Structure formats: structure tokens, C-alpha cells
Amino acid sequence: MRIGELADRAGASPRLVRYYEEQGLLKPGRSANGYREYDEALVERVRQIRSLLDSGLSTRTIREVLPCLTTGQYHVRGATAETLATLEHEHRQLTERVECLSRSRDAVGAYLRAVHSLREVPAPAEAC
Numbered sequence: 001m002r003i004g005e006l007a008d009r010a011g012a013s014p015r016l017v018r019y020y021e022e023q024g025l026l027k028p029g030r031s032a033n034g035y036r037e038y039d040e041a042l043v044e045r046v047r048q049i050r051s052l053l054d055s056g057l058s059t060r061t062i063r064e065v066l067p068c069l070t071t072g073q074y075h076v077r078g079a080t081a082e083t084l085a086t087l088e089h090e091h092r093q094l095t096e097r098v099e100c101l102s103r104s105r106d107a108v109g110a111y112l113r114a115v116h117s118l119r120e121v122p123a124p125a126e127a128c
Helices: 003-010 014-022 041-054 059-071 081-120
Strands: none
Touching (some): 003 014, 041 059
8 A cells, every 4th residue: 555545544644654664663665666565564553653652652662662562572682771771761651651541541430430320310300
């Protein structure tokens, strides 16, 4: 597929897809005429990249962990102390955000249950 179709299907702009390529996060194939060709798997990869960026990870960190997400294989031989420290920091931040989101989800759920339980009980008649 061409870049426009990938962008539409992944919910990104073509410019953003090109940026991901520049950052080494995507590697499209090339057709005989030199046009970029994107395979089906890259739709999900773009979504993963966007999700990781939304989570606060840098493109540098994403470049390190993205292969693990797509292949399940960990290539850690070149991991430096700096990379590990960065990933440990990112992991702590993600854990904190997940915990905060879980608390928010639980609070919204409790509110909705309370509202729904009130709707099941008929409202008292108003006095004239």
C-alpha cells in the first residue's frame, strides 16, 4: 500500500509516517519505480508507535523496545548503562501512569454504577 493509505488506516498523517521512517521506526519496501511500499503489518506498527509516544516514551526509547513488541525477541547485547537507566525511568513513569489511569477508571465506574442504581429506583413523587 502507499503512504496515504497506511496513514489513513493507522490514524496518522503521511508526514508523521515519514517522520517515523526518519527516526528508524519504520522500514518500508520499495517498488521497482522507487515508490515506498508499506505492508499490512506496518498499520499496527504505526499504531504501536503512536501509543508509545502518547505514553511519554521518546523515539529513541521506542527504537530500542519496538523490536521486542513485534517479534518477541529481545536484543540486549548493545544495551548501555545509560539505555538501561533511561528504560528503568520510563518503566517507572509508565507504571505510575497506569496506576493513575486505573484509579480514574475505577472512580468513573463507581460513579456510573451509582447513577445507574438511582435510575433503577423510581424517583419519589413531588409534593404539591
